[in-house]
Amino acid sequence: SEYSQEPPRHPSLVINAKEPFNAEPPRSALVSSYVTPVDLFYKRNHGPIPLVDDLDSYYVTIDGLIEGPKKISMRDLWALPKYSVTATLQCAGNRRTAMSKVRKVRGVGWDISALGNAVWGGAKLADVLELVGVPKLTSVTRSGGKHVEFVSVDRCKEENGGPYKASIPLSQATNPDADVLLAYEMNGETLNRDHGYPLRGVVPGVIGARSVKWLDSINIISEECQGFFMQKDYKMFPPTVNWDNIDWSTRKPQMDFPVQCAICSLEDVNAIQPGKVKVSGYATSGGGRGIERVDISINGGKNWVEASRYQKDGIPYDSNDICSDKWAWVLFEATVDIPHDTEIVAKAVDTAANVQPENVETIWNLRGILNTSWHRVQVRVGH
Ligand code: MTE
Numbered sequence: 001s002e003y004s005q006e007p008p009r010h011p012s013l014v015i016n017a018k019e020p021f022n023a024e025p026p027r028s029a030l031v032s033s034y035v036t037p038v039d040l041f042y043k044r045n046h047g048p049i050p051l052v053d054d055l056d057s058y059y060v061t062i063d064g065l066i067e068g069p070k071k072i073s074m075r076d077l078w079a080l081p082k083y084s085v086t087a088t089l090q091c092a093g094n095r096r097t098a099m100s101k102v103r104k105v106r107g108v109g110w111d112i113s114a115l116g117n118a119v120w121g122g123a124k125l126a127d128v129l130e131l132v133g134v135p136k137l138t139s140v141t142r143s144g145g146k147h148v149e150f151v152s153v154d155r156c157k158e159e160n161g162g163p164y165k166a167s168i169p170l171s172q173a174t175n176p177d178a179d180v181l182l183a184y185e186m187n188g189e190t191l192n193r194d195h196g197y198p199l200r201g202v203v204p205g206v207i208g209a210r211s212v213k214w215l216d217s218i219n220i221i222s223e224e225c226q227g228f229f230m231q232k233d234y235k236m237f238p239p240t241v242n243w244d245n246i247d248w249s250t251r252k253p254q255m256d257f258p259v260q261c262a263i264c265s266l267e268d269v270n271a272i273q274p275g276k277v278k279v280s281g282y283a284t285s286g287g288g289r290g291i292e293r294v295d296i297s298i299n300g301g302k303n304w305v306e307a308s309r310y311q312k313d314g315i316p317y318d319s320n321d322i323c324s325d326k327w328a329w330v331l332f333e334a335t336v337d338i339p340h341d342t343e344i345v346a347k348a349v350d351t352a353a354n355v356q357p358e359n360v361e362t363i364w365n366l367r368g369i370l371n372t373s374w375h376r377v378q379v380r381v382g383h
Pocket residue numbers: 041042043044045046047089090091092152153154164194195196207208209210211212213214
C-alpha cells in the first residue's frame with residue numbers, strides 16, 4: 001500500500017490515526033524536558049511519509065514573481081549561515097478531543113500533546129530569498145509578489161492527490177527577526193523522515209500547519225496560497241457556523257497561535273493521595289509573545305496561586321531577558337495541597353496580557369481548532 005514505507009516510531013506514542021499517521025506523546029513525557037526528544041515529538045501528517053533518498057539530486061525550486069527563478073540544493077543551503085532556533089510547534093487541533101465533548105467537531109482527535117519544543121537548525125528563509133534577488137524586509141516584489149508559498153513533495157487526499165501547501169506573508173519571510181527557517185536539523189540531528197527530511201519550513205509563533213515538511217518548491221505569489229489547508233481548513237469560525245451554512249471565504253487563514261497552557265503531570269481523572277501535589281505543564285503563546293504568568297487553582301477557579309516558570313533547568317524564566325527563547329514554550333510548576341476531590345485548573349497570561357477563555361463552549365468551532373480554554377483536570381483523593 002502507499003503506507004508500506006513508513007518510518008519506525010516510538011512505542012509510547014498515543015496513535016490518534018494510523019493512516020495518515022497522527023500521534024502524540026503521553027502527557028507526562030512533555031514536561032520531562034524543555035527540549036522535546038525527536039521520537040516523542042507529535043507527528044501530524046495528511047498522507048504517507050514521502051521517501052527522499054537521493055540528496056544529490058534533491059533541490060528546491062524557487063519560482064514565481066521574482067526576477068530569477070533558481071534551483072537550490074542542500075549544498076547551497078549548507079553554505080549559508082546556519083541558525084539554531086528553539087521554537088515550539090503546536091498543531092491548531094491540539095486539545096480538539098475536549099472541544100468535541102461540547103459538540104462534535106470534524107478532525108483528528110488530540111489530547112493536550114499535539115505540540116513540542118525543538119531546536120531547529122537551518123538557513124534563514126530571508127537569506128535564501130536573497131539568493132533569488134529578494135532583499136531583506138521586502139513586503140512586495142517588483143512584479144507584485146506578496147506571499148511565499150511552500151509546496152511539499154507529499155500527496156494528500158484533501159488536495160485530490162496533490163501536495164500539501166501553505167503560505168506566509170513575504171514581509172515575514174524576508175524579516176530576519178521573524179526567524180523563519182528552512183530547517184535540515186532537529187535537536188542537533190539530521191531532520192528525520194517523519195518531521196520533513198530533508199528540508200522543512202519552520203515558522204515560529206504560527207500554527208503548525210504553516211511549517212510545511214518535505215519541501216519541493218517555494219513560490220512567490222501575489223495572493224495567499226489557494227490550497228485546501230489555507231482556504232478550506234485551519235480557519236477560526238464562530239460557534240454559530242455549521243457545515244450547512246459555512247462560507248469559507250468569510251474568514252482568513254489562521255496564523256499566530258493564541259495563548260495556551262495545559263497541565264501535563266495529571267491525567268484527566270487522577271487518583272492521588274491527600275497532601276502535596278506537584279502540578280506541572282507548559283504555557284506558550286504565538287507571535288513571539290512571552291508568558292507573563294501562569295495561574296493555578298485547586299478549587300475550580302475560585303482562588304489562584306501563581307506557578308513558577310522556567311525554560312532552562314533551575315533558572316527562573318524572565319520574558320524580558322534576551323537570553324530567554326522567545327519562540328519557545330515555558331514550563332511551569334506549582335506545589336499545591338489537595339485535601340479532597342476537586343478540579344485543578346491552569347490558565348496563562350502572555351506578555352500582551354492576552355488571557356485564555358474560561359470555557360470551551362464560547363470558542364467552539366466546527367473544525368475544532370484553537371482550544372485554548374482553561375485546562376482542567378479532576379482529582380479523586382484517597383480512595
Ligand atoms: N507538511 C506537509 N508536507 N504535510 C503535512 O501533512 N502537516 C502540518 C505541518 N506540515 C503537514 C505539513 C501540520 S497540520 C502540522 S501541525 C505540522 O506539520 C506537524 O509537524 P510535525 O509532524 O513535525 O510535528
